[in-house]
Amino acid sequence: MNPLVRHLRPFTTEWLFDRPGDVGPDTGPAGEQTMRNRLMTDVARSRGSVRRPAPAMRPVVEGLEGRRLLAASVEVTSLLNNSVVPDGDDTPSQADGTDLGQTPVAGASPFRSFRVTNTSAADDLELGTLMVPAGFQVEKGLPPLLGPGSSDVFTISRAQDAQELREGVVQFTTNAPNAEVYDFAVRGEVVPAVADSDNVFEDVPSFTDEGAVGFRSGTDGDGVPVEEAGTELVRFNVPAGEAQVGFTLSAAFAAGGSPNGAFGATADVELLVARDEDEDGQLDLDELQAPLTTLLAPPDGSRQERTVTLGAGTYFGVLRTANFAVTDGAVEQPFVNIDYTLAAELEAVAAPGVAVTFAGTSVPDGDGSPSRDEGTDFGTVQVGQARPERRFTITNSGSADLELGAVTVTGPFQVVSAPAATVAPGASTDLVIAMATSSLGDLAGGVSFSTNVETRNPFNFELAGTVTETPPPTAPEITVSLDNGGGALADGQAAVVQFGNSVQGQPGATRRFIVRNDGNGPLQLGAVAVPAGFTISEPLAATLAPGESDGFTVTLDTGALGERTGAVVIPNGDADEDPFDFNVRGVVALPGATPEADIAVVVDDVALSSGQTVDFGAAAVGTPGPQRVVTLRNDGSASLSLGTVSVPTGYTLVAGPALTTLAPGGSTTITIALDSGTVGTFTGQAAVVSNDPDENPFALNLTGVVAAEAQPSPLDVSDVTGKVPAVVIAGDRRARGSVAFRVTNTTGAPFAGPVTFTALASGDAAPGASDVQLVSVTRNVKLKAGASRAMRLKFAFPPTVPQGDRNVLVTAAADRSSDTAAGPRVSVQAPFVRLTGLPAGAPAARPLAFGRRAAFAVPLQNVGNVPTSRTPATYTLAVSRDGTDAGQVYQTTATGRLNLRPGASRPQRVSVTFPPGSFPAGTYTLIVRLNAELNQTNGDTVALIPFTIA
Structure with a gap:
């Protein structure tokens, strides 16, 4: 029996000798032998190699004129089961080795080998650099060239550096048609290690474990890398308090030494002790990487001892080889196979312990996730x-x-x-903590206290809670507006709602009004009264809940000739707007009368009369001036033609009307801004020319102040919070946010009037000339003395916002004064693409031929913040004798399209044909540079590709 096979039975390994007809010692049918570990499965890093008959060559294709059309062809097979791994395969499988399976953290990284064959009968197969996804590594790469019918093997492995699933694509370039980039998906996972049941020692004063560990490394007869390891795992615990644990470890080569226990190598046995920090009974990678102690035993039978003090808890002992060294370089696969004996004695010592609970639920030391069950999340309470x-x-x-x-x-x-300063064994004491309720928001903090427990000093955990505003008293708030975007009406406003001219006996003009409850209590509504000559064709609901709305329609009665005027009166439950009233006007003319246009002008949701004043408020000199959006609507019965819009000195027409002809009921807008470059008070008349017979031009008296210093404001802006991304790309559709804030009347008298609320992107906490306006709206605000109300602004970050950190400022301007408060901070970035080459080892020189197209894979990554979506790119390809510009002998260009998300990397295919005689034959380096839209590295070298040409 092969000694390595005999003594590696306990190892974490499964070996398959799977060469057809190749029978290893002590093997079963078909030359296959399997050995498994008691602890983990499938940690073998190589499955051997496969030598198989050369595949049938593809037939030579004859052209129409008798010439052969030569083409390289490529096939990839797994050495695990001899099956073909197709180009583009996106379903990793354990059968063919593309799924490397699950490897325990204490195990060895599995190797997988694949054979690349040139199945062409006549053409060379050119191969580029082998690339693997993150978390994998190349153990053996590919040659740059395979002759017709020849093959070679590459080997990859899964790195053991992260306890997670890793997956991606293995790829390399070729000159084979339809396989210029040959790729297939791979995956592999590192999982926690679990001790076998007979290696678990719980609540015992001592234990002994005997087993074997081993290691093999080298290459097989075909030069394929081989690496195998055997590891043991034991689990034990300290039930309570602390214990002194004495470990004794001895080791000897299996069966008395070489050749049964070692062949061409030597090694020690290492014991590594780690704590099960999360008490889940599994050894995690972070636990393995933070050992409490280690112990080494040489394979000479000597006893090595180590005593450590361990607190209550669960622990793991990992036994594995260490200090592996090759003693005979002529051995292809040197190995060691070492028996060990581990003994442990646990002796309890008098020591304190500490445990914290809330209502019977444990609060762990170092807990960083406050929860209601643990009492560390104090929940939500109202301020005060x-x-x-x-x-x-x-x-x-x-x-x-x-x-x-x-x-x-x-x-x-x-x-x-x-708590008490001293607590006897088994006794307890209480710690009482309170959360202050004076500050609004999501609150966070922590608790820490020292102990004389070595592993729990200090003992700490985090706290959290939320303090919200006291809900305001419930009260209704009536808002009345014209339907179809006609704007809000003010209670008792001077501006008249025009019904225009209607023909006697014909259907009269109608206007629909919307009543909305903007308060937080139910709004009671009475019967709407209209003046003589008007009728209501749609009554209102009796009650509106907060946020609800209803509409009523008023129609001009055309039974009698003449002008009809009067007030529409809405009885309601709003304390300061009961009843809500406004004036209406309409004219009934004889049949055949000429229809007339009738201009209506709405500013800040309020319909104005010609000659009425529009107050722009106050602005500090050099800061963005306030803007007003003016709605122009046709309330007549004929088309309204709009002419010139003029504004006085000190103002700018930011945007003219988008439409110059308005059908009855149609509308458009203009935008006017106060210029803030010069200090002073600016008044004057803006005029809108139209074909309205009695309001041409329609005049607006503008007034605004540009002040050198901000004047004391009756309003205070505070508690600015926001929902904005931490990083935004200016002008991007996702660069949006909102701010919530509170505005307070700081005077001793009621405040009522228009207030302009502006959100700015600022480089500091104060408004300035360089700030960029995000949004500006004007609202009619009514506040009692000392009262406040919550407001919200939504905005987007336009492309004009400069790069860098910016504060979102909120400004409230009223009565020629303003107040500003700073809100959230955001990092603004300009959109950019940054294409760079991927770091890689120098590839072997590729053989090329003049007059034949060559395809190169240029590995690129996008480290910018916006994607390239089929972005056109121009590649500059310089042929250099030594890889420098000084050695350049030829230059050409190629084009392509880039598809790279931010952070993504992928080879980009570039094809080029070098004309015969364009430069001498020899060995060169191709210098690759590119140019693409928004790319910050245009003109930089992204790749150096060596090649030979004849």
Whole structure:
């Protein structure tokens, strides 16, 4: 019997000798032998290699003129089961080795080998650099060239550096038609290690474990890498308190030494002790990487001892080879096979223990995720309410006195009752903590106190809670507006709602009005009264819940000639707008009368009369001036033609009307801004020319102030919070956000009037000339003395926002004064693409021929912040004798399209044909540069590709 086979029975390994007709020692049918470990499965890093008959060559194809059409062809097969791995295969399988399966953290990285064959009868197969996804590594690469009918093997492995599933694509370039980039998917997972049931020792004063570990490394007869390892895992525990654990480890080569126990190599046995930190009974990678102690035993039978003090908990002992060294370089596969004996004695020592609970639920040391069950999340309370308290019980779970230090808390938390300084074994004490309710928001903090428990000093955990605003008293708030975007009406407004001209005996003009409850209490509505000459054809609901709305329709009665005017009156339950009234006007003309256009102008949802004033408020000199959006609507019975829009000095027409002809009921908008470059008070008349017979031009008296210094504002902006991404790309459709804030009347008198709310992107906490306006809206605000209300603004980050960190500022401007508060901070980036080459080892020189097309795979990655979506790219290809510009002998260009998301990497295919005689035959380097839209590395070298040409 082969000694390695005999003594590796306990190892974490399965070996398959699967060469057809090749029978290893002690093998079963078909030359196959399987050995499995008691602990883990399938940690073998190689499955041997397969030597198989050469595949049938593809037939030579004759051209129409008798010439052979030669083409390289490629096939990839797995050495695991001799099956073909198709190009583009995206379903990894354990049968063919593309799925490397699950490897325990203490096991060895599995190897998988694949054979690449040139199935062409006449053409060479050119191969590019082998590329593997993150988490995999190349153990043996590919040659640059395979002759007709020849093959070679490449080997990959799964790195053991992360406990997770890794998957991706293995790929290499070829000159085979339809297989220029040959790729297939692979996957592999590192999972926690679990001790076999006979290697688990719980609640025992001592234990002994005997087993074997081993290691083999080298190549097989075909030069394929081979690596195999055997590992053992034991699990034990310290039931309570602390224990002194004495480990004794001895080791000897199996069967007394070489050749049964070692062949061409030597090694030690290593014991590694790690704590099961999460108490899940499994050894995780982070636990393996933080051992508490280690012990080495040489294979000479000597006893090695180590004593450590361990606290209550579960522990793992990992036994494996260490210091593997080759002693005979002539041996293809040197190996060691070492028997070991591990003994452990546990002696309890008097030591304190500490456990914290809330209402019977454990609170772990270092807990960073506050929860209601653990009492570390204090829940939600309203500002100013009694502070909530939590009582935590601290218990001494050990056998000696527990010493507790002073309790430290952070954030809006307070110690109400501190625990006792000394706690006897088995006894407990209480710690009471309260959360302050004076500050709004999501609150966070922590608790920490020192102990004399070595592994729990200090003991700490995090706290959280939320304090919300006190709900305002419930009250209704009536809002009345014209339907179809006609704008809001003000109670008792001077502007008249026009019904235009209607013909006697014909259907009269109608206007529909929407009543909405913008308060937080039910709004009671009475019967709507209209003046003589008007009728209501749709009544209102009697009650509107908060946020609900209803509509009513008023129709001009055309039974009698003449002008009809009067007030529409809406009885309601709003304390300060009962009744809500506004004036209407309409004219009934004789049949045959000429229809007339009638211009209506709406600013900030309020319909205005010609000559009425529009107040732009105040702006600091050099800051973005406030803007007003003016709606122009046709309330007449004929088309409204809009002419010139003029504005006075000190103002700018930011946007003119999008439409110059409005059908009856149609509307458009214009935007006017106050220029803030010069200090002063700016008044003047804006005029809108139209074909309205009695309001041409329609005049608006504009007034605004540009002040050198901000004047005391009657309003205070505070509590600015926001929902904005941490990083935005200016102008991107996803660069959006909102801010919520509170505006307060700081005066001793009621405030009522228009307030312009503006959100700015600023480089600091104060408005400035370089700030960019995100949004600006004007609202009619009514606030009693000292009262406040919550507001919200939504906005987008336009392309004009400069790069860098920006504060979102909220400004409230009223009565020629303003107040500003800073909100969330955001990092603004300009969109860019940054294409770079991928770091890789120098590939072997590829053989090329003049006059024949050659395809290169240029590995690129996009480290920019926006994708390239079929972005055109121009490649500059320079042929150089030595890889430098000085050695350049020829240059050409090629084009392509790029598809790379931010952070993605992928080879980009570039094809080129070098004309005969364009430069001498020889060995060269192709210098690859590219140019693409938004790319920051245009003109930089992204690849150096060696080649030979004849």
